[in-house]
Amino acid sequence: MGDGTPATADGKPATIYDVAARAGVSKSLVSLVLQRSPKVSDQRREAVLRAIQELDYRPSTAAVSLAGTRSRTIGVVLDDFRNQWFVDLLTGLREALQDQGHRLVVADRFLNTGLDVSPVEGFLSMRVEGIVIAGEPDTDLAIPASMPVVVAGGRATLPRADTVANDDRAGGRMAAEHLLALGHTRIGFVGGRSAASAERRAGLEAGVAAATSGASVVTHVMPGEPTEAAGAEAVGLLLDAHPDVTAVFAANDVMALGAMSGLADRGLRVPEDVSVMGYDDTPLAATAYVGLTSIDDRSVDIGRGAGERLLARIADPSAPAHETLVEPRLVARRTTAAR
Amino acid sequence: MGDGTPATADGKPATIYDVAARAGVSKSLVSLVLQRSPKVSDQRREAVLRAIQELDYRPSTAAVSLAGTRSRTIGVVLDDFRNQWFVDLLTGLREALQDQGHRLVVADRFLNTGLDVSPVEGFLSMRVEGIVIAGEPDTDLAIPASMPVVVAGGRATLPRADTVANDDRAGGRMAAEHLLALGHTRIGFVGGRSAASAERRAGLEAGVAAATSGASVVTHVMPGEPTEAAGAEAVGLLLDAHPDVTAVFAANDVMALGAMSGLADRGLRVPEDVSVMGYDDTPLAATAYVGLTSIDDRSVDIGRGAGERLLARIADPSAPAHETLVEPRLVARRTTAAR
DNA sequence: TTGTAAGCGTTATCAA
DNA sequence: TTGATAACGCTTACAA
Numbered sequence: 001m002g003d004g005t006p007a008t009a010d011g012k013p014a015t016i017y018d019v020a021a022r023a024g025v026s027k028s029l030v031s032l033v034l035q036r037s038p039k040v041s042d043q044r045r046e047a048v049l050r051a052i053q054e055l056d057y058r059p060s061t062a063a064v065s066l067a068g069t070r071s072r073t074i075g076v077v078l079d080d081f082r083n084q085w086f087v088d089l090l091t092g093l094r095e096a097l098q099d100q101g102h103r104l105v106v107a108d109r110f111l112n113t114g115l116d117v118s119p120v121e122g123f124l125s126m127r128v129e130g131i132v133i134a135g136e137p138d139t140d141l142a143i144p145a146s147m148p149v150v151v152a153g154g155r156a157t158l159p160r161a162d163t164v165a166n167d168d169r170a171g172g173r174m175a176a177e178h179l180l181a182l183g184h185t186r187i188g189f190v191g192g193r194s195a196a197s198a199e200r201r202a203g204l205e206a207g208v209a210a211a212t213s214g215a216s217v218v219t220h221v222m223p224g225e226p227t228e229a230a231g232a233e234a235v236g237l238l239l240d241a242h243p244d245v246t247a248v249f250a251a252n253d254v255m256a257l258g259a260m261s262g263l264a265d266r267g268l269r270v271p272e273d274v275s276v277m278g279y280d281d282t283p284l285a286a287t288a289y290v291g292l293t294s295i296d297d298r299s300v301d302i303g304r305g306a307g308e309r310l311l312a313r314i315a316d317p318s319a320p321a322h323e324t325l326v327e328p329r330l331v332a333r334r335t336t337a338a339r
Numbered sequence: 340m341g342d343g344t345p346a347t348a349d350g351k352p353a354t355i356y357d358v359a360a361r362a363g364v365s366k367s368l369v370s371l372v373l374q375r376s377p378k379v380s381d382q383r384r385e386a387v388l389r390a391i392q393e394l395d396y397r398p399s400t401a402a403v404s405l406a407g408t409r410s411r412t413i414g415v416v417l418d419d420f421r422n423q424w425f426v427d428l429l430t431g432l433r434e435a436l437q438d439q440g441h442r443l444v445v446a447d448r449f450l451n452t453g454l455d456v457s458p459v460e461g462f463l464s465m466r467v468e469g470i471v472i473a474g475e476p477d478t479d480l481a482i483p484a485s486m487p488v489v490v491a492g493g494r495a496t497l498p499r500a501d502t503v504a505n506d507d508r509a510g511g512r513m514a515a516e517h518l519l520a521l522g523h524t525r526i527g528f529v530g531g532r533s534a535a536s537a538e539r540r541a542g543l544e545a546g547v548a549a550a551t552s553g554a555s556v557v558t559h560v561m562p563g564e565p566t567e568a569a570g571a572e573a574v575g576l577l578l579d580a581h582p583d584v585t586a587v588f589a590a591n592d593v594m595a596l597g598a599m600s601g602l603a604d605r606g607l608r609v610p611e612d613v614s615v616m617g618y619d620d621t622p623l624a625a626t627a628y629v630g631l632t633s634i635d636d637r638s639v640d641i642g643r644g645a646g647e648r649l650l651a652r653i654a655d656p657s658a659p660a661h662e663t664l665v666e667p668r669l670v671a672r673r674t675t676a677a678r
Numbered sequence: 679t680t681g682t683a684a685g686c687g688t689t690a691t692c693a694a
Numbered sequence: 695t696t697g698a699t700a701a702c703g704c705t706t707a708c709a710a
Contacts, residue, residue, distance in 0.1 A: 402687035
């Protein structure tokens with residue numbers, strides 16, 4: 001038993017009744033044992049635990065959350081499973097939530113938890129106790145005002161939601177310091193139209209301005225999605241206009257990769273001719289083949305922070321919305337070099 | 340309403356009772372409307388639907404699955420969220436299952452759906468109607484014999500489980516044909532100890548043997564995990580032993596990437612000096628910067644097939660275990676060229 | 679410390 | 695076509 005044997009004679013999973021009968025006690029006693037109540041005699045407890053083993057009993061989550069006062073479930077909405085950064089985010093969320101006895105249910109925009117319109121619909125049906133929005137929240141998520149929400153890794157366009165995000169401006173400043181330290185004086189920035197991109201650029205410019213090196217920044221912002229192709233195109237336009245650029249900071253790793261292939265197309269070597277750095281420290285950047293210098297947004301810590309915030313908000317729903325910025329970290333690799 | 344307003348006066352979500360009262364009908368009638376029963380008068384139906392709208396009512400999944408005969412839920416076990424191929428697999432699974440009214444719940448080895456030891460534990464508690472194992476199944480998953488299971492994208496080490504997987508041997512053969520057509524006669528293989536790797540190699544060798552070109556294959560199999568580092572090391576050892584190799588086929592894209600960086604370390608250019616190809620057609624391979632020729636294992640189709648198989652097994656639990664092989668597809672990119 | 683009994687929000691089975 | 699009413703498997707007062 002315990003090895004996956006069907007539970008009761010009729011093939012259906014065992015219930016608390018079956019356990020009670022087998023252990024010779026009442027259902028309530030079984031329930032108490034399940035909840036690790038201290039006021040159960042060792043003798044009974046052991047009898048119950050033995051019956052549970054023998055019957056391969058497992059409480060029905062449906063019954064538990066229906067009968068109980070809490071569902072002990074947290075919903076996590078991902079913008080897209082293809083964005084790898086959620087892996088680290090989940091790790092952090094788990095640390096903060098799962099270990100506190102909460103179940104995590106993950107859904108992306110498409111993986112509706114049923115036949116619902118949005119993932120949030122499904123979560124509301126499940127009576128989750130709180131929701132984590134990973135990334136930029138869709139504006140029309142229709143979350144009830146009473147539902148505790150925290151936005152992790154994106155600006156809160158949602159009212160009354162807590163936020164835990166990477167400090168993009170600080171990251172931009174770090175990029176500036178890194179490139180200035182390497183002796184670059186003409187720095188290019190390529191990015192998109194997102195708020196994060198704008199912040200990163202602002203940080204870069206602030207960092208360069210703060211230095212006394214006389215260095216300067218030129219930028220090219222692309223409309224549309226921040227894709228690899230956009231990065232390649234942007235770096236081409238940037239170099240056409242400013243051939244003296246020796247270092248390029250991209251708003252994210254994907255665009256940085258595009259910049260690298262754009263540079264290769266022009267016969268420019270990285271980092272000998274031009275240094276390149278990205279943002280997010282994706283697995284892609286970390287491969288030896290790419291070896292992209294990047295800014296680590298510390299998703300694990302963002303996840304942990306978001307989980308803690310959510311717990312705090314569940315405990316005190318009326319607390320004012322709180323915004324936490326996580327300090328990023330520069331990871332130097334082979335794509336940046338002294339000039 | 341419908342915009343996320345709390346439902347009832349006391350802030351708790353509306354129940355079927357609230358809807359019934361508001362619409363002036365019995366709870367049973369509301370339930371019938373919910374189930375799209377045809378034997379409800381249009382008048383009543385509209386009254387009920389209006390009440391649902393006004394109260395922002397949403398059925399409790401807990402109550403539904405407790406009272407109903409089926410949970411309409413399928414559990415998906417991923418080996419690791421970091422393996423991107425599951426994204427496509429999920430797309431296929433959704434097509435086959437979600438559209439049939441099934442809810443998909445995803446868990447990886449770490450994201451336990453609760454405080455359970457394994458993700459399967461959580462699924463059993465949720466009373467899922469079937470389980471999809473994505474990738475190589477852990478041997479000690481302890482799934483009850485009565486639970487419908489299909490292994491998607493891995494060899495079934497599980498008894499009585501259906502399997503839907505990529506035809507690794509056919510993929511290896513395709514690699515052979517591609518490289519032979521480009522004129523390569525000395526082909527290297529680098530791989531790991533997995534069954535998939537062995538099959539891919541076997542396919543490569545069979546493909547080369549079948550040709551009359553007089554080409555040959557030399558291989559280097561690494562112990563341990565099939566990482567980028569392993570790929571780099573393997574290609575180095577391979578070239579030390581066989582400097583005349585002009586094309587390398589790696590058992591997967593990650594090792595192929597390693598091979599590319601290993602070749603770069605030796606000052607060899609890809610594809611001018613050595614052609615490289617991988618397997619899995621990961622997003623990494625598809626980037627313009629990497630542009631790796633690879634074998635697409637068609638995960639979307641595997642997912643769809645797995646979903647369909649699972650439905651078939653749920654319908655007929657006693658059917659014999661079935662194995663489906665999906666024909667892979669070669670995707671030529673810039674890392675392979677004529678010699 | 680243990681048992682009894684009343685919910686929790688649905689579906690399902692009957693009658694009406 | 696509708697409405698009572700009994701499950702479903704568990705938690706939680708309240709009693710004992």
